[in-house]
Amino acid sequence: MKLSPSSTRAGAPTAGGTAAAALGALAAGAMATRAQAADERDEKLAKLIEPLPSDDHAKVEQILEEILKAGSDAIAKLIVMTGHEFGDPEGVKPKYAVHGLVHHVCRPGADGHRKVVAETLAKQFDYDHSDELKAFVCRQLQLCGREQEILALARLLHSERLCEPATQAIGAIGGEKAAAALRGALPDATGGRRTTLVNALGRLRDKAAAPEIRKDVNAKDADLRVVARFALGNIGDADSADALLKAADANPSYERDQATDACLRLARGLGEQGKAADAEKICRKVMDLRKAEDEVHERCAALACLAEVLGVKALDDVNAALESNDLWLRNATARTAVDVARAIAKDHSAEAKKLLEMVLESTEEQAVHEAAHVVLLDLKG
């Protein structure tokens, strides 16, 4: 398949106005020249990449270096040769080449070449390529893109098909500019695109997105609702505590499980922010909400979270669980208690030792005994 960035289908952006006529003639001539040159490159490039993949790595490196030497036009040509339709058989070799090039220029010490490849990839969004080709480009930028490519990727966030690959690429690049780009697209986003953006902002733990995401905490759409709660919990948004706890105080369901998990994420996040008292309130509220026998697993999780946040100050709660009549609670707590002992050992060795002795008494699990004895040995020095 012969394709060119300067073909009608994938035409270059055009200018308007009277000056355009003159420019147009020049451009047409330039495009024709480019098309001729592109055809030559098609043959040349196709022949160059024919040996790929190969276990002669020196040969592979030589091929990739030749492509780099030929410049961004050659790279652009290869990208288009991967095909507008997904799975185009004629696009197989070009895909090996482009993908190999991405890995090659991402190796430590090759950043100069990486910039050229990333820039050339991002430039493809200016052309009228198919969505599948642009999705392929997004996936490559997910690996080799950096801050500089975020703006180009962000222009795809309005597209139903391309929002997901663009969001994933931006999410992988990460950082404040990535979050800002996703956040910027959120107010106007609806449906699947909104869910995609909220999901990504939650994963990035973008605090600035919290006010907009709070609007979705009780959204009609179940996916959006669950994702919004996850996002707010993961972000550590203190202002969402009441809404999340309310969502966790519902009839048993998958959605309630997710809301509970969001509450505990929030607690951990608050703990990280130094808001231990707020975190503790959430953990205790969850424990309070889950008193039934068959909810012990959530009590365990809340207790584990409490111990993570409070450390030595959670020992009364941990010890009480180690003395519980409930085997599930006791054994689960014994496992996490060894981690607690390890964490507090340096500054509170006596408490750590006492905790480990409680652990040994409370469970018959040999693996826990093994772990506890090791920590005790270290404490004894």
Place this chain on the structure above:
Amino acid sequence: MTNNKRQQGVSRRRFLGTATAAAAAAAIVPRHVLGERADRRPPSETITYGVIGNGGRKDSGLRGKKDFERIAVCDVDIKRIGGEPDGKTRFTDYREMLERKEIDVVCIGTPPHWHALPCLHAAQAGKDIFCEKPFTKFISEGRAVADAVKRYGVIFQIGTFGRFGKQSEGDRQNRKIIKYGLIKDLSDLVASGGGKNRTGSPSLPRVDEIPEELDYDLWLGPAPFKPYNPKRVHYSNRFYWDYEGGDLTNFGHHSMDPLLYLYGKDHTAPVRVEPGPAPWPQHPDCVGQYSWIECTYADGMRVLFGGGAYKASYDRPRKRSKVSVDDLDEEGRKRYDALPDVAKLVDFGTAVRTRQQSGGHAEASHRVSTLMNLCNLAVRLNRTIHFDPDKEVIVDDEEAARFVDIPMRAPWHL
């Protein structure tokens, strides 16, 4: 949730109440001994399970085992559940199946891109988990599941059992010595395993007719959207990066799980992973081939994985494949004697009944998956990967680092 899993233990206070104070003072019995008698689920009681992913593997890890009874099945292909979902025994969405209180365990036989999330959600729903190997598609999935299993106190078992056979005295010495670092330099120790080396077709054109019985969107789940092609589903998905890691992770998990147990590596990962020569570059969609991959741990020990037609000869020195107490100096021997013996492995059924960690537990499975995913990554990128096993991050390689935690398609997230 069945009440039989909530067996109430006999408390120390209750026990003492039935005996004389003098007798009690003379014989204080540890709680776990009391628990051993009173807390266990009666052997006659069945453990019920639901299958998530009723394809090739189905519930082969649990089917026919006398303790277990299958009461529900879930698959995104309704042909595989014997008809339309009924909300009780047949489901297409596992999240609905998890809401059934009568189910104690989930048996996960989906492709790996659909392992971590059902495990996480099962833990959040208080279900114990039997999950087929290979465990996870990327590293942070395994960490998320291992943490959730611990926090929620559920029991986890991976679908491979080779480690249960590594119980000889020699095996136990080997494991204890290496696990506790009693020999500082193990650079002459190499353990090896291998597997098949198949690959898929790199060209998967769109096929517009998606079978009526298949919910393709749910089949994809967290994987990137790509147009439907029959090779993306029902086993051949094994050879596409979006869903799993080909034969390397498939066979790797079988051969490396007992190895990592034997060599005391259940709680760590290699610091360096180097690929041997294999056809390169890899295709962006389709899994390619590998030759050997050398993984070096912090103590110098190497694990070698290799396979198939492209297995080049590995010619680096390897003096020994095991250690024993005879290799310890006096100081080492003292420490060996002071350290606790290696805990016996508990089978899944016993683990569920007694609420003890199962032998093929989540942390170990995560570390095996980490090893295999790093191997695949080194092969894909054609370069040595450096990994911090404590922080679980890839060092000094921005592109490689992005493979540790891969964004999921919404609405899915870890």
